Amino acid sequence: MATVTTPQTRVSLTGNDAAAEALRQVNPDVVPAYPITPQTELMHKFAQFHADGLVDTEMVLVESEHSAMSAAVGASAAGARVATATSSQGYALMVEICYIAAAYRLPIVMPLINRALSGPINIHCDHSDAMLARDSGWIQLWCENAQEAYDNTLQAFRIAEHPDVLTPAIVNLDGFILSHTAETVDILDDEPVKAFIGGYTPERSLLDTDHPYSIGALFLPDNYFEIRRQQAQAIEDSLPVVEAVGREFADLSGRSYGIYEDYQLDDADLIVVALGSTCGTAKVAVDELRAEGVKAGLLKPRLYRPFPGPQFIDALRGAKAVAVMDRAISYGLNGGALYHELRSFAYRQLDIPFLSYIYGLGGRDIIVDEIKTIYRALAEVLDKGLDVREARYIGVRE
Amino acid sequence: MTTDIKPHTWKTMPRGGIIPEAGNAAAYRTGAWRTYRPIWSAENCIHCLTCWILCPDASIQAERGKVKGIDYEHCKGCGICAHECPINAKVLANDKLSPEEKEKKKAITMVLEGETAASKE
Numbered sequence: 001m002a003t004v005t006t007p008q009t010r011v012s013l014t015g016n017d018a019a020a021e022a023l024r025q026v027n028p029d030v031v032p033a034y035p036i037t038p039q040t041e042l043m044h045k046f047a048q049f050h051a052d053g054l055v056d057t058e059m060v061l062v063e064s065e066h067s068a069m070s071a072a073v074g075a076s077a078a079g080a081r082v083a084t085a086t087s088s089q090g091y092a093l094m095v096e097i098c099y100i101a102a103a104y105r106l107p108i109v110m111p112l113i114n115r116a117l118s119g120p121i122n123i124h125c126d127h128s129d130a131m132l133a134r135d136s137g138w139i140q141l142w143c144e145n146a147q148e149a150y151d152n153t154l155q156a157f158r159i160a161e162h163p164d165v166l167t168p169a170i171v172n173l174d175g176f177i178l179s180h181t182a183e184t185v186d187i188l189d190d191e192p193v194k195a196f197i198g199g200y201t202p203e204r205s206l207l208d209t210d211h212p213y214s215i216g217a218l219f220l221p222d223n224y225f226e227i228r229r230q231q232a233q234a235i236e237d238s239l240p241v242v243e244a245v246g247r248e249f250a251d252l253s254g255r256s257y258g259i260y261e262d263y264q265l266d267d268a269d270l271i272v273v274a275l276g277s278t279c280g281t282a283k284v285a286v287d288e289l290r291a292e293g294v295k296a297g298l299l300k301p302r303l304y305r306p307f308p309g310p311q312f313i314d315a316l317r318g319a320k321a322v323a324v325m326d327r328a329i330s331y332g333l334n335g336g337a338l339y340h341e342l343r344s345f346a347y348r349q350l351d352i353p354f355l356s357y358i359y360g361l362g363g364r365d366i367i368v369d370e371i372k373t374i375y376r377a378l379a380e381v382l383d384k385g386l387d388v389r390e391a392r393y394i395g396v397r398e
Numbered sequence: 399m400t401t402d403i404k405p406h407t408w409k410t411m412p413r414g415g416i417i418p419e420a421g422n423a424a425a426y427r428t429g430a431w432r433t434y435r436p437i438w439s440a441e442n443c444i445h446c447l448t449c450w451i452l453c454p455d456a457s458i459q460a461e462r463g464k465v466k467g468i469d470y471e472h473c474k475g476c477g478i479c480a481h482e483c484p485i486n487a488k489v490l491a492n493d494k495l496s497p498e499e500k501e502k503k504k505a506i507t508m509v510l511e512g513e514t515a516a517s518k519e
């Protein structure tokens with residue numbers, strides 16, 4: 001257990017406020033921003049800090065999210081420490097540039113306030129925007145609550161900027177559920193955060209005219225593949241960095257961070273896996289089931305890209321059945337993305353039933369009792385020896 | 399080989415696909431792409447520098463306001479120089495000249511790679 005010597009202040013903040021507070025303490029060089037519900041208040045808060053002279057950031061209010069990420073790429077290539085934030089359609093609008101940011105190895109940090117992709121148009125929480133980011137080459141961290149929104153936003157800079165990594169990072173926080181709900185958050189003092197984050201001195205910068213270079217050249221079939229292979233290595237190499245930064249953060253704050261959270265997994269027979277705030281609800285379900293004598297457990301991934309498949313599978317060893325909850329659909333895949341990814345790493349490792357549950361689309365609520373039915377379904381699969389091949393939906397009106 | 403630049407492995411490739419040397423486009427021998435090559439005539443040229451201004455590959459060599467020749471390492475043979483040359487235009491419009499005489503009076507002539515202006519006679 002880490003010894004906490006860093007003073008902290010307990011405050012009530014929404015997830016958006018918490019992420020904005022982290023950005024205030026980091027004091028990025030450039031923040032290009034465009035509003036979209038439910039991210040808007042994050043940048044409102046940051047803009048207020050800026051207006052009050054609490055940050056030195058060059059804040060650029062651009063005309064679209066595509067411009068926001070374009071400005072972020074330009075600024076980062078020029079050697080600035082850059083952050084922005086968005087949700088859903090805003091992410092979809094900027095996505096072409098996001099792939100580019102990752103390919104150019106620019107360590108931009110972006111809170112992504114998870115909101116359903118249209119259509120139909122919906123402003124509420126689901127994970128479809130994060131799923132759109134899956135193959136973009138960005139590191140993905142997930143938050144269960146506002147404390148994690150603050151803590152992960154800080155750590156994201158250290159992870160992204162690490163010389164072995166130099167890859168942009170998304171910090172996912174559930175729209176409205178986390179972004180707009182006030183929770184207790186322990187905030188570190190400015191000076192220790194500044195020391196933890198450190199300065200950002202990129203190896204090269206477009207503003208350094210003594211060492212000119214070009215970025216964004218055309219890469220023909222004879223060279224493109226090598227860039228992408230290199231990028232793949234960098235995101236793989238970020239996994240130990242995520243762990244190392246997590247340990248350093250634990251020493252600073254007293255709060256441990258790794259690549260997943262183990263909630264009663266040790267002797268668990270029935271395990272549910274989920275991303276984001278649903279884990280908070282699931283923990284209550286686990287506690288209630290444990291009180292009834294059911295050996296329930298929860299695997300809460302924190303790092304989603306790179307996908308720590310072998311580590312997740314190790315966490316699941318000993319389980320008798322696993323249900324994976326996905327708050328997004330991949331049409332035609334018969335099961336969510338997280339489900340399929342996890343199950344594929346279980347290949348020839350764990351010979352147990354894996355169930356897929358699609359839930360919570362467009363902000364459809366998921367409650368403790370519903371999650372308990374998932375555990376009961378796992379128990380039923382085991383009792384009856386069922387071979388479940390179809391993804392299930394929970395919470396939709398049949 | 400179009401270029402003398404050694405191909406990178408994924409490990410040696412500059413991170414993020416940057417080009418770390420300024421102006422190294424010169425090392426790429428785009429002249430190898432040519433189908434037609436321009437032949438410049440020192441006698442007929444009036445050094446108006448129209449071709450030098452318009453060449454998209456900066457392949458008309460000029461020094462102190464006078465054309466010196468063509469950079470065949472980088473000329474792609476697009477023919478803009480010959481097309482825009484005012485001497486060529488004047489020569490082509492002169493109906494008193496035979497086609498052979500016109501060829502001799504042009505300031506830039508486009509010939510198929512492997513031929514010379516002389517071999518066209």
